Amino acid sequence: MALRGDWVYENNGGTCVAIAGSDYCVVAADTRLSVGYSIYTRDYSKICKLADKCVLASSGFQGDMKALQKNLSAKHLIYQHQHNKQMSCPAMARLLSNTLYYKRFFPYYTFNILGGLDNEGKGCVYSYDAVGSYERVGYSCQGTGGALIMPVLDNQLKSPSPLLLPSRDAVTPLSESEAVDLVKDVFASATERDIYTGDKLEIIVVNATGIRQEFLDLRKD
Amino acid sequence: MFRNQYDTDVTTWSPAGRLFQVEYAMEAVKQGSAAIGLRSATHIVLATVNKATSELSSHQKKIFKVDDHIGVAIAGLTADGRVLSRYLRNECINHSFVYESPLPISRLVVQLADKAQVCTQRSWKRPYGVGLLVAGLDETGAHLYYNCPSGNYFEYQAFAIGSRSQAAKTYLERRFDNFNKYSREELIKDGLFAIKETLQGEKLTSAICTVAIVGVGEPFHIINQQAIEQVIQSLDIVEDAQVEAAAAESASEEPSAAQEPAAPAPMDL
Numbered sequence: 001m002a003l004r005g006d007w008v009y010e011n012n013g014g015t016c017v018a019i020a021g022s023d024y025c026v027v028a029a030d031t032r033l034s035v036g037y038s039i040y041t042r043d044y045s046k047i048c049k050l051a052d053k054c055v056l057a058s059s060g061f062q063g064d065m066k067a068l069q070k071n072l073s074a075k076h077l078i079y080q081h082q083h084n085k086q087m088s089c090p091a092m093a094r095l096l097s098n099t100l101y102y103k104r105f106f107p108y109y110t111f112n113i114l115g116g117l118d119n120e121g122k123g124c125v126y127s128y129d130a131v132g133s134y135e136r137v138g139y140s141c142q143g144t145g146g147a148l149i150m151p152v153l154d155n156q157l158k159s160p161s162p163l164l165l166p167s168r169d170a171v172t173p174l175s176e177s178e179a180v181d182l183v184k185d186v187f188a189s190a191t192e193r194d195i196y197t198g199d200k201l202e203i204i205v206v207n208a209t210g211i212r213q214e215f216l217d218l219r220k221d
Numbered sequence: 222m223f224r225n226q227y228d229t230d231v232t233t234w235s236p237a238g239r240l241f242q243v244e245y246a247m248e249a250v251k252q253g254s255a256a257i258g259l260r261s262a263t264h265i266v267l268a269t270v271n272k273a274t275s276e277l278s279s280h281q282k283k284i285f286k287v288d289d290h291i292g293v294a295i296a297g298l299t300a301d302g303r304v305l306s307r308y309l310r311n312e313c314i315n316h317s318f319v320y321e322s323p324l325p326i327s328r329l330v331v332q333l334a335d336k337a338q339v340c341t342q343r344s345w346k347r348p349y350g351v352g353l354l355v356a357g358l359d360e361t362g363a364h365l366y367y368n369c370p371s372g373n374y375f376e377y378q379a380f381a382i383g384s385r386s387q388a389a390k391t392y393l394e395r396r397f398d399n400f401n402k403y404s405r406e407e408l409i410k411d412g413l414f415a416i417k418e419t420l421q422g423e424k425l426t427s428a429i430c431t432v433a434i435v436g437v438g439e440p441f442h443i444i445n446q447q448a449i450e451q452v453i454q455s456l457d458i459v460e461d462a463q464v465e466a467a468a469a470e471s472a473s474e475e476p477s478a479a480q481e482p483a484a485p486a487p488m489d490l
Contacts, residue, residue: 074314081286081310 009061009109010035013196014046015145016057017183018115019157020123020138024176024207027115028183029057029143030191030218032199042199042220049211050076054089054116055204056096059143060130061109068108071099089116093126093134100132107131111142116206123171123206138170145190145197152186176205184216191218222248232344242348243341246370249350250382253296255419256283257389258354259379259412260365261403264436265356266412267294270383270419271429284433284443288313290323291357292433292441296383297370298350305349309333326357330366330374338372352382356435363436381415388418405436409444409452417456425453 016029029046032039047057048069056072058065075095079087087095093114100108107130114126114134127140138159141149157172172179180203191198201216227233228241235241254272258265271280281299285306286292291313295302312332316324333353340346348370355366367382368374378397381389392415400408412432417425427450435441 070318074318077314078310081307 010063011060011109011144012040012062013144014059015141015143015149015187015190015194015197016046016059016111016113017141017149017153017186018057018113018125018127018139019153019174019179019183020115020125020171021174021176021179022123022171023117023121024179024205025055025115025117025123025125026176026179026183026203026205027055027057027113028187028201028203029059030145030187030197030199030201032197033062034196037195039199045202047202047204048073049204050087050092050114051089051116052086052211053206054087054092054114055206055211056112056114057142058110058112059146060111064108065110068099068110068112072096075099088119089114089124089126090118090136092116093124093136096126096128097132097134100128100130104131111146113140113142115204117208121208136170138172141186143197145187145194148190148193149186152189153182156182176207180205180214187216187218230344231341231346231348240341243371246348246350247352250297250352250370251384251386253299253351253383254283255381255383255386255389255416256294256296256352256354257379257381257386257393257412257415257419258294258356258365258367258377259393259397259400259408259415260356260363260377261405261408262401263363264403264405264408264434264439265358265363265365266408266432266434267292267354267356268412268416268430268432269294269296270416271431284431285309286433286441286443287329287355287357288317288323289440290359290435291326291329291355292435293356294354294433295351296354296386297352301349302351302353305333305336305351305353308336309355323359325359326355326364326366327359327361329357330355330368333368334372334374337368337370340370341372354380354382356433356441358435358437379415381419383419385419385421388421389415392418405434405439406452409434410456413449413452413456425456426450427453 013034014030018027031043033041033044050056050072076087112128118124125140126134126136128134139153139157187201198218199220201218203214205212227235231242254270256269258267269283273280284294287309313324340348353368365377366374367380379393416430427446432449433443
């Protein structure tokens with residue numbers, strides 16, 4: 001694809017995961033930035049704090065990710081000036097979707113996961129495609145290691161089908177520490193098989209007391 | 222100022238070289254309720270008097286946060302002030318987006334002044350009827366600017382605009398030499414004293430004024446009402462002691478006091 005003279009995108013690799021709990025949300029991403037078979041840096045954060053209770057993780061083209069983060073941060077600042085409060089996670093979710101669709105014919109090459117607490121304080125995770133189609137889910141993963149991780153999360157978190165009636169809560173009954181351990185496990189496994197995932201894992205936990213950050217070393221090969 | 226044949230258009234000069242429409246716009250600033258600003262080396266305090274049109278309504282918002290490091294207080298046509306605040310906020314956001322650093326306040330006030338100047342040189346526009354006290358920090362320290370409808374801007378150690386602002390200005394003129402050394406708390410106190418001067422007799426309570434502060438390590442924010450009420454209580458204690466001392470002095474000066482012109486009426490002494 002890069003042989004075309006007009007190909008303006010690049011895939012910088014990496015994986016993002018998010019899990020929603022009853023009163024917390026875990027968002028995690030590795031910190032490796034690569035192009036082709038080379039590593040550009042082992043220490044690049046894919047996670048951005050957009051609001052007090054709202055965190056965005058993106059994999060894909062990091063140039064577009066950076067631009068998207070700045071765009072959303074600026075829009076959030078305007079919202080705060082006008083409404084005198086922070087944006088809620090569902091509001092930010094819709095804003096992100098609209099921002100992505102705005103560039104429907106020259107998309108942001110980013111695969112996003114938005115995680116945080118909804119208006120009632122429950123964990124929420126929103127998963128996106130590159131042009132803004134989104135859905136609220138109990139957990140999600142995007143990126144080069146996504147296909148490796150998703151079946152494991154399906155198995156462990158047993159999320160009910162959204163088609164069931166009465167609708168079931170998508171959030172996992174796992175505790176915060178159990179969810180963090182699960183995330184560490186799946187990333188360790190994905191690192192083994194996916195060449196673009198590794199180096200370091202950045203974990204962000206959003207709960208009622210605020211936002212907490214944790215790091216875990218991953219394999220560097 | 223009286224009506225004359227050169228004051229219909231903003232694009233008409235008077236023979237004396239004045240633009241009357243611009244001067245009339247500056248009159249509008251004097252009609253608004255008071256706003257004062259004062260700065261030390263590290264902090265700037267803005268304070269405004271909350272005037273409500275009736276007891277049933279809420280008061281108008283006169284202090285706006287523009288960015289973490291800049292805030293404004295306005296006097297005059299509040300609607301014009303609101304619109305200009307939105308412009309200032311936008312400029313700060315755009316600068317931060319492109320340069321990932323806060324917009325220096327000196328640049329912001331120039332942009333604002335240029336915007337105001339445009340309205341003094343277009344026949345289809347009118348000048349903004351609002352004066353802005355812009356308080357902010359940049360690398361060179363704390364700054365307080367006054368932007369007027371004419372498109373001029375000046376930097377001040379302390380300033381007051383709006384109705385009865387002369388009383389506050391007189392108070393500030395007496396004390397501004399020491400402002401640079403003031404602590405944050407002393408600055409807030411003097412700000413409240415200045416506001417008190419504009420009230421001329423009305424009781425100073427936290428409901429009648431709004432106070433905001435920005436400083437090194439302290440993003441711009443409006444100080445909450447309870448905290449201001451506490452500062453006012455402490456002022457009253459200090460004031461009562463001073464009034465008693467002054468009363469003891471003036472008891473021996475009755476004859477000269479009776480000769481004072483203007484308000485208050487002699488019966489009030």
